[in-house]
Amino acid sequence: MLTNGGFFKEAKIPQQKTYNGVVFPAVLTPSALESHYNLSVLTAAVKDQKPWLDSLLHRHGAILFRGFNSLTTAPNFNDVVEAFGYEELPYVGGAAPRTSVVGRVFTANESPPDQKIPFHHEMAQVPEYPSKLFFFCEVEPANGGETPIVLSHLVYERMKEKYPDFVEKLEKHGLIYTRVLGEEDDPSSPIGRGWKSTFLTNDKSVAEERAGKLNMKLEWTDDGVKTIMGPIPAVKYDETRQRKIWFNSMVAAYTGWEDARNDPVKAVTFGDGTPLPGHIIYDCLKILEEESIAIPWQKGDVLLIDNLAVLHSRRPFDPPRRILASLCK
Structure with missing residues (x-):
């Protein structure tokens, strides 16, 4: 299918799944007529067909853009993100170690390649989270390193069916997240973001103020700080799609x-402070894996995710691999 402008073509790849007649994710490639073009043609097409792209994202939850040959560098990716016109969300309160690259673009989680990053909605553990996220493959992995994605409402439905009492308690009390931060970033840890980069300041009083805006409590220690967030909802209602979602970390x-x-x-x-039942958590992890899809990255791929509809994770990999990200309000 071509859009009315004829630039984007909907494509099929083996990893897609179909739910109630809707494929997940949508995949867009250049139409045959547009196989040779420069970056300005792509960004113009994004701006021109933005309403259609937004409706496609809303319907499918995620869009993979593949085969756009002018997308090779971080600045190219930044230009495409800018073309969508979404407002930028600063990365305040997130856990992942990241480095700013150019414009609105930074590295995805820099934790060691042998570590798996579990499924999550981006920044679901803080009140202000992105509505959309972009990922870009600058260097494709030698092996592994996929970013599996899963539709959040499916996880909610399966958990509700299997563990109704647990889900009821979760909906009633929410969750409390506790994390201990060092002063500086620790790149050996998947949650190694230090308090200075978490709150984008070297000043403890400014960190207190920014934590307060997130309703986060801070308890300072000799070499860092304990952050306590919550109770915060673990299940949300997606108004635009009229369904409940498994929105938590x-x-x-x-x-x-x-x-x-x-x-x-x-x-x-x-949220009432009682511990979570480990066997249910691990069963939820199994459900996430069963419902997820993992598309191997190719250089130049852009993955646009609706953060309210879709959880994502990261599989271990053999370097090199460089995935960049951008968060939008």
């Missing part, structure tokens, strides 16, 4: 927030 925190400072079992509890 519960599995990510319980199975992955581990380093020299943090014990993952203590990283997340029910």
Whole structure:
């Protein structure tokens, strides 16, 4: 199918799944007529067909742009992100170690390649989170390193069916997330972002003020700070699609927030402070894996995700691999 402008063509790849007649994710490639073009043609097409692209994203939850030969560098990617016109969301309160690259673009989670990053909605553990995220493959992985994605409402439906009492308690009490931050970033940890880069300041009083805006409590220690967030909802209602979504970082925190400072079992509890049942968390992880799809990255790929509809993760990989990201309000 071509859009009315004829620039984008909907494509099929083997990894896609179909739910109620809707493929996940949508895949767009250049039409045959547009196989030779420069970056300005692509950005113009994005601006021209933005309403259609927005409706496609809303319907499918994620769009993979593949085969656009002018997309090779971080500045190219930044230009495409800018063409969509979404407002930028500063990365305040997130856990991942990242480095700013150019414009609105920074590195995706820089944790070691042998580590898996569990499924999560981006920044679901803080009140202000992105509505959309872009990923870009600047250097495709030698092996592995996929970014699996899964539709959030499917996870909610399966968990509700299998563990109704657990989900009821989750909806009633929400979750509390606890994380201990050092002063500086620790690139050996998947949650190694230090408090200075978490709050974008070297000043503790400014960090307190920014944490306060997130309703986050800080407890300072000799060499860092304990952050306590919550209770915060673990299930949200997606108004635009009229369905409940599994919007939390519960599995990510319980199975992955581990380093020299943090014990993952203590990283997340029910909102009333009671511990979570480990066997249910791991069963939820199994459901996430079963429902997910993992598309191997190719150089130049752009993946646009609706953060309210889709959770994402990262598989271990053999370097090199360089995936860049951009967050939007």
